[in-house]
Amino acid sequence: MEHYHMNLTLKIWRQKNNxxxxxxxxxxxxxxxxxxxxxxxxxxxxxxxxxxxKEPIAFDHDCREGICGMCSMHxxxxxxxxxxxNTTCQLHMRAFKxxxxxxxxxxxxxxxxxxxDLVVDRTAFDRVIETGxxxxxxxxxxxxxxxxxxxxxxxxxxxxAASCIGCGACVATCVNGSxxxxxxxKLSQLALLPQGAPERESRALNMVAQMxxxxxxxxxxxxxxxxxxxxxxSVANIARMNREYLSAGLGTEA
Amino acid sequence: xxxxxxxxxMSQKWEDYKGHVKLVNPANKRKLExxxxxxxxxxxxxxxxxxxxxxxxxxxxxxDSARRAHSIAAQGGINAAKNYQNDGDSVFxxxxxxxxxxxxxxxxxxxxxxxxxxxxxxxxCVAQGVPFAREYGGxxxxxxxxxxxxxxxxxxxxxxxxxxxxxxxxxxxRQVALGNVTMFRRHEMLDVVLxxxxxxxxxxxxxxxxxxxxxxxxxxxxxxxxxxxxxxLSTNAMGSNVTAAWKAHKKGAFFGNPCFTQIHxxxxxxxxxxxxKLTLMSESLRxxxxxxxxxxQGDNRKGSEIPEEERDYYLxxxxxxxxxLVPRDVASRAAKERCDAGFGVGTTKMAVxxxxxxxxxxxxxxxxxxxxxxxxSEAEIIVIGxxxxxxxxxxxxxxxxxxxxxxxxxMPMRIYPAVHYTMGGLWVDxxxxxxxxxxxxxxxxxxxxxxxxxxxxxxxxxxxxxxxFVIPYTLGNYLADEIRSGAVDTNQQAFVDxxxxxxxxxxxxxxxxxxQTVESFHKRLxxxxxxxxxxxxxxxxxxxxxxxxxxxxxxxxSNVRVxxxxxxxxxxxxxxxxxxxxxxxxxxxxxxxxxRNESCGGHFREESQTDEGEAKRDDDNFAxxxxxxxxxxxxxxxxxxDLSFEIVKPTQRSYK
Numbered sequence: 001m002e003h004y005h006m007n008l009t010l011k012i013w014r015q016k017n018n019x020x021x022x023x024x025x026x027x028x029x030x031x032x033x034x035x036x037x038x039x040x041x042x043x044x045x046x047x048x049x050x051x052x053x054k055e056p057i058a059f060d061h062d063c064r065e066g067i068c069g070m071c072s073m074h075x076x077x078x079x080x081x082x083x084x085x086n087t088t089c090q091l092h093m094r095a096f097k098x099x100x101x102x103x104x105x106x107x108x109x110x111x112x113x114x115x116x117d118l119v120v121d122r123t124a125f126d127r128v129i130e131t132g133x134x135x136x137x138x139x140x141x142x143x144x145x146x147x148x149x150x151x152x153x154x155x156x157x158x159x160x161a162a163s164c165i166g167c168g169a170c171v172a173t174c175v176n177g178s179x180x181x182x183x184x185x186k187l188s189q190l191a192l193l194p195q196g197a198p199e200r201e202s203r204a205l206n207m208v209a210q211m212x213x214x215x216x217x218x219x220x221x222x223x224x225x226x227x228x229x230x231x232x233x234s235v236a237n238i239a240r241m242n243r244e245y246l247s248a249g250l251g252t253e254a
Numbered sequence: 255x256x257x258x259x260x261x262x263x264m265s266q267k268w269e270d271y272k273g274h275v276k277l278v279n280p281a282n283k284r285k286l287e288x289x290x291x292x293x294x295x296x297x298x299x300x301x302x303x304x305x306x307x308x309x310x311x312x313x314x315x316x317x318d319s320a321r322r323a324h325s326i327a328a329q330g331g332i333n334a335a336k337n338y339q340n341d342g343d344s345v346f347x348x349x350x351x352x353x354x355x356x357x358x359x360x361x362x363x364x365x366x367x368x369x370x371x372x373x374x375x376x377x378x379c380v381a382q383g384v385p386f387a388r389e390y391g392g393x394x395x396x397x398x399x400x401x402x403x404x405x406x407x408x409x410x411x412x413x414x415x416x417x418x419x420x421x422x423x424x425x426x427x428r429q430v431a432l433g434n435v436t437m438f439r440r441h442e443m444l445d446v447v448l449x450x451x452x453x454x455x456x457x458x459x460x461x462x463x464x465x466x467x468x469x470x471x472x473x474x475x476x477x478x479x480x481x482x483x484x485x486x487l488s489t490n491a492m493g494s495n496v497t498a499a500w501k502a503h504k505k506g507a508f509f510g511n512p513c514f515t516q517i518h519x520x521x522x523x524x525x526x527x528x529x530x531k532l533t534l535m536s537e538s539l540r541x542x543x544x545x546x547x548x549x550x551q552g553d554n555r556k557g558s559e560i561p562e563e564e565r566d567y568y569l570x571x572x573x574x575x576x577x578x579l580v581p582r583d584v585a586s587r588a589a590k591e592r593c594d595a596g597f598g599v600g601t602t603k604m605a606v607x608x609x610x611x612x613x614x615x616x617x618x619x620x621x622x623x624x625x626x627x628x629x630x631s632e633a634e635i636i637v638i639g640x641x642x643x644x645x646x647x648x649x650x651x652x653x654x655x656x657x658x659x660x661x662x663x664x665m666p667m668r669i670y671p672a673v674h675y676t677m678g679g680l681w682v683d684x685x686x687x688x689x690x691x692x693x694x695x696x697x698x699x700x701x702x703x704x705x706x707x708x709x710x711x712x713x714x715x716x717x718x719x720x721x722x723f724v725i726p727y728t729l730g731n732y733l734a735d736e737i738r739s740g741a742v743d744t745n746q747q748a749f750v751d752x753x754x755x756x757x758x759x760x761x762x763x764x765x766x767x768x769x770q771t772v773e774s775f776h777k778r779l780x781x782x783x784x785x786x787x788x789x790x791x792x793x794x795x796x797x798x799x800x801x802x803x804x805x806x807x808x809x810x811x812s813n814v815r816v817x818x819x820x821x822x823x824x825x826x827x828x829x830x831x832x833x834x835x836x837x838x839x840x841x842x843x844x845x846x847x848x849x850r851n852e853s854c855g856g857h858f859r860e861e862s863q864t865d866e867g868e869a870k871r872d873d874d875n876f877a878x879x880x881x882x883x884x885x886x887x888x889x890x891x892x893x894x895x896d897l898s899f900e901i902v903k904p905t906q907r908s909y910k
Contacts (some may be wrong), residue, residue, distance in 0.1 A: 145377045
């Protein structure tokens with residue numbers, strides 16, 4: 001891989017806290033290596049800002065290997081930037097060219113209020129999980145792990161749904177701010193496994209109700225969420241969620 | 255040191271303990287509060303299990319959700335003695351392998367209990383809906399890891415930690431909904447509060463507002479992970495830190511074996527000064543990858559252009575019996591030795607090759623044989639073989655390509671060892687209680703189960719064992735005596751004083767207004783630690799490191815620059831406090847490494863090696879846990895917990 005260095009113009013959203021109004025600020029960074037990760041480029045910028053006596057940019061990040069779901073930047077109009085099936089932390093600077101201007105914003109959604117700069121509050125996701133994103137089994141109650149065989153196809157599909165990292169890119173990228181990809185991934189995982197069966201109906205009803213209560217929007221089938229999902233979670237999960245919800249609704253009324 | 259190990263036969267200790275331990279009745283549990291700091295596998299499982307029992311739990315994490323703790327990044331798997339493969343596994347074998355793998359520096363009774371509860375962990379996780387890998391018959395799949403001869407590792411692709419943590423996270427969120435657990439997200443513990451020498455609460459900082467909060471409880475559990483970030487570069491998350499454990503240490507909790515660090519052999523190498531963290535490539539890759547360097551020093555050719563006879567497969571050469579599958583500590587030191595001798599590859603020359611070309615050909619030929627294909631060219635065999643390798647390791651290869659921009663199917667991976675895990679941690683007794691009453695440490699934050707080297711797929715096992723199946727019993731034994739003490743009043747002087755000390759320190763950090771960034775100090779600390787307390791250590795280097803760290807600490811407290819305000823979200827201020835604690839810890843690690851004049855597991859003292867350059871243990875003088883008591887600035891007193899091996903008799907490890 002050929003390495004190169006670049007100078008960039010960055011237009012970054014700055015916002016002091018959740019009460020203040022934010023705005024874009026423009027910064028220049030020089031001599032950025034194509035081998036750096038996107039967040040390492042932010043590290044360079046922040047070091048420079050601190051030395052210049054300015055305030056560094058607050059952004060969420062932790063594992064920097066694409067699995068914790070903490071990083072959350074909207075880069076040039078795309079959640080997590082230009083690479084497909086990728087998180088911000090795994091985006092590398094070879095995706096950009098010398099002289100480019102990069103625009104960076106926080107996730108934009110009514111259900112994810114901005115806390116500071118690029119940091120948003122995603123606790124709405126936790127609250128949705130609290131209403132049913134679990135199997136009610138107390139510690140010590142379990143039967144032997146091999147007592148219930150599970151069809152490999154279902155197990156694999158459940159795993160694919162469970163690989164959601166809860167970053168919120170689906171919400172940020174959706175014109176309606178819908179959380180259906182996130183919620184449906186959890187519902188699918190648990191609906192596909194026999195252990196999830198006893199609470200299947202209440203789970204679907206309660207999680208969807210909480211999702212609406214948090215102010216997430218509806219799904220209008222643009223599939224932008226799937227396209228931007230760093231883990232490639234399929235919109236087929238949304239179809240399953242709708243089936244789960246409908247049959248649960250019928251069950252309650254009957 | 256009294257480790258409170260129950261009497262009796264090794265295999266009966268835990269059963270007997272559980273049968274006689276004190277209990278707390280349900281009505282009293284509702285009156286007892288427990289603080290759990292950290293929501294990784296240990297913390298989330300402990301908080302959930304204690305909430306289920308009816309205790310009032312307050313759980314704290316510095317991330318924005320409990321689901322993000324760094325357990326989530328564990329790739330390979332979790333061990334259990336299920337013996338589903340009928341290959342001779344048992345609780346005893348898991349116990350034995352773990353004590354031996356730890357190079358005889360772990361406490362036998364704790365390790366035996368770990369092996370005993372391992373099976374229940376798998377049952378519990380499956381019941382929670384953790385989607386482990388399965389065979390076509392619908393039953394669970396296993397694979398093998400280093401240091402064992404059986405297949406006992408359960409896994410979910412290369413994302414086992416993620417799936418286990420999401421299971422524990424769902425359990426904790428269920429208890430939040432039921433009102434048994436209260437979550438404090440984006441909160442960091444900055445001190446533990448003692449009343450009459452007993453832990454009764456913490457001082458925490460709300461990282462959004464910067465406000466300090468007092469939280470009282472009848473017991474405090476630290477589940478705050480390891481301290482590998484003392485080296486600056488490690489496979490840990492950026493936020494992983496020692497602060498909670500360190501505050502506990504300063505309040506009287508002894509620190510056990512701080513110098514025991516695991517350096518993982520297969521990580522993506524450093525590419526430049528900008529590097530902020532390192533990424534692991536799973537140990538499972540060493541099943542099929544061959545590790546080599548050029549025979550010629552400073553060879554600048556591409557790996558794929560160097561002919562077979564000019565390659566040195568140094569692990570296969572030095573360790574013919576185990577080859578590329580030697581334990582982590584051995585593989586790491588061998589890579590360092592080759593690079594230090596000038597045989598390293600890549601632009602920095604601090605890397606070795608991990609090559610899949612042979613495996614691709616081998617698998618290609620096997621497939622051709624299976625399908626009885628004829629007239630297949632070499633090129634076609636390679637295409638078929640690549641598909642097989644992709645199925646096994648696809649996500650890891652993708653991750654490698656994203657980071658390096660190189661295609662590992664076409665050219666060998668470049669890898670180098672990196673700091674990964676810390677076996678050392680807060681000293682705990684059999685009940686996981688530190689030397690401070692009412693203060694417990696679980697998971698990687700304690701020192702107890704892995705000795706001087708942890709085996710692969712055992713960290714997840716220990717975190718969940720401590721949280722789901724150990725602490726619910728041992729904590730009751732303590733809380734049974736707390737039922738009359740009533741709610742903890744956080745207006746007591748001890749809370750006021752502790753909060754003031756925390757506030758003063760934050761103000762002090764803000765008011766230094768120097769010229770150097772926090773990050774620059776962290777980098778300098780990391781370099782000292784890596785150079786002098788890393789993969790190889792010697793007396794002179796360690797003595798120098800102690801002096802250098804003391805000087806760095808002084809410079810930090812007079813010249814660090816922390817921007818922003820104190821009463822707002824200020825990640826730089828949070829980082830400053832963590833780096834300040836890392837500097838103190840770094841000094842203790844060097845002191846511990848200096849004291850332990852033997853080599854064992856991941857701790858390699860150059861003065862203590864065999865003629866062939868292998869680690870040489872000194873059981874006569876060092877068969878103990880070094881438990882350090884803090885006596886003031888740069889001042890520690892050593893206490894020893896002698897290790898006796900009733901079952902697993904120590905021998906010199908050999909992999910030749």
